[in-house]
Amino acid sequence: MSKYLLKLSLVAAATAMATGQAHSAAFQLAEQNATGIGRAYAGEGAIGDNASVLGRNPAAMTLFDRPALSVGATYINPAVDVEGKPTQRQAAGAALTGSPTSSQDIADDAVVPFFYYVQPVNEQWAVGFGAFTNYGLSTTYQDNHYAGSVAGKTSLKTLNLNPNIAFKANPHLSLGAGINAVYADAELIRHAGIASLQVNRQTAGQPFATSLAPGSEFVRLTGDDWGYGWNIGLLFEADEHNRWALAYRSKIDLTLEGQYSSALPQLPNNQSLAPGLPVGTSGISQPGKLDLSLPAMAELSGFHQVQPDWALHYGMLWTEWSTFKELRALDPQGGTYFDKPEGFENSWRMSAGATHQLNDQLTLRGGIAYDKSPVPESARSISIPDVNRTWYTLGATYAVNENLNMDASFAFLDGKKVDVQENDFTFKSGGDAYLFGVQMNYAF
Template identity: 25%
Template sequence: MKLKSLLLVGGALLTGPAASAGGYQVTLAGQKNNGMGGVGVGLSLDQAAMFYNPGALAMVRDRGVQLGVNGTLARNSFVAEGSSTQRELRNSVVTPFNLYVGFGPEEGKFRAGIAVYTPFGSKLQYADGWEGRTSLTDIDLKSIYVQPTFSYAITDQLSVGAGLMILAYGAVNLQRDIALPDSYGHIELDGKAKNKLGYNAGVFFKPSEKLSVGVSYRSKIDAQVEDGDVTFTNIPDSFKPRFEATKFSATLPLPATTSIGIGVMPNEKLTIGFDVNFVEWSAYRALTFEFDRQINGQTTSTSKRDYEDALTFRLGGQYRLTDGLTVRAGGAYDDSPVRDGFVTPETPDANRVSLTAGASYAFGKFGVDASVQYVKIDKRTQTQQDLLNNGTTDRIAGTYKTNIVIPGIGLNYNF
């Protein structure tokens, strides 16, 4: 039994199948944006600009607080190569959230704020006894970013901003079965990520009342788990000397993203946005685990990833029907960074199309935002020959299908 196949499950470190973006990226940072296909880089909608483009925050006239939460309801299935049996994942719901507080002088040139959001988080529970049980059975992961942000309007048309991204909390629990001659054992990896720093910066330019343009950059952060716990169960006494590890460490790149956005306002009621995101997934070449003791004679495990850089295209708009009611719609196309023959059970990714809708109702200083997304991920098949050709036989051949529905709700208060 090779060590790299034993610990393929580790590829889900702070990841899992992303709810609304390729690879293991999640972009559910603002309820208004969620209803508009995820656009926001070239717009100054509300305090969620801290995530999409800190440069636009200075152009948000209202000071306020907003809190939002989403539920990701995924339907995943798998059919192994040479089989007709479809394996369904056990149902699980993940609830990424966001909190923004924006403040500053009412007529001043600057805005500051604090953002708290969950850019990575998922839960997968494959069917009992499924064909890939020795690659993965369960994932449960959580992450929380905190981002203090400052934005300044250089002129009435041009503003800049930046935020310090802090990986404040990250936790991961990964489980899989171990094939033994006459039975299956079980391994569980459980660890917390170190606090790490990155940054988010942007520029926003509004040459006229009908046009705005934005550029933003979110830096790469290397998520590191050190001193994580390794636990083995159902291992017969005769095999226990081969499974001695009690601790593990690993590093996963959370890639940099460059975004360009355009906003068009044909009239005071209609707003249209278009974004392009470029994600530097090529930073993810391999995943290496180090253990304090040997597992089957080895203390290091490396699994190939070889991700490719990828683009996402987003288009959306909103229309103010009345002084209180605004409706939204949009869509997105996301190019998967996962190459053929490199698909893993923890990230059964493929190119995806998203359709979104949303609405807001404001009454006085209070408001309610609602959104819903439907994400269709292309069917993804890899054969055993693909795995042999790429040297990725530490994963399973077959076909994955995934569809996701993501409802969301948010509350906001302007002061």
């Protein structure tokens, strides 16, 4: 098969997975629980109001004196639009083929579930287990989009299985550690756009080949892998009303192995689509793999019970995106198809929130956060261009009885529109997102 074609498709896959806007920096997800949404995830590692805290800081499991369970899900509803700014030639090609140049709601809706369980062993030791996700994205464009070679469908899903252990060293200090087993599954589909029409006419010197009509699928890449890492945390309690937490989660290296397929047209008169491509290429299918790293992160959290019915929280999350230096794709024999440099920078997220105990049954929350993108202007992609965003959140807990309570939360993420230059295409892209979370917490 042509290494040029596999390189083209894998670069598109790598770019999409590396720069897709999720709901935190780049393709990072913050939605490890629903309770925290209500306070914009401020103070997450230090509060410990239910078992979901182990997803942010394992040391906080020592706050529990009986077994605790938390399960729930977050519904993510992005509203991201991409407006094409075609050149005169691109506009003529789009008009000729009936290809749309703009797309609405390209980021797909998603439901992100989670599960946590904490088991105190004695007054000093506790163990726990969490199943959640830290990374993911899903975007879909029209099959006949005029920039089909950089649009199409892109999906990255991950699951983190995270057993943890915690030790209370003294009345003020607790330590925790865990192991992370992360499963990742990716899919890329690309369709022919107007660029394919131009290539045919320039190189074949004849009318556009119907087998590569705009909208026809010509690239599909799928792959999955398991990766492993670790996490640690500490909790410092000045007293029962003031505590701080520091947690760290390591980088996870993945090699997504799967299948690459391509369906290119047969051209008459023994002609090639472009220099270096085989004559009459069609029906390619063979294994391919792509290296991908999920970056390390560190989080500082604070919690202060300032009044019997009021608490304040704050936090800062740092993600080491600068280690995301390249995306390297290999053929089955270990040869390099491409080695694509990345320009990512370390990012941070700052949050502040408050909790008000209205009465014995109802607790109210509110929060605000600022999330800085790690993607510089030169590295933006329409799948999806990452932007700085501000979170505005509300949440509540209703205590059914002394053992059972229910959480509900809402967040509005305000994302600005930015210009994107990708290959020969120019776009204006961006938008907002809405999060709705529900969670059940039970203390045995």
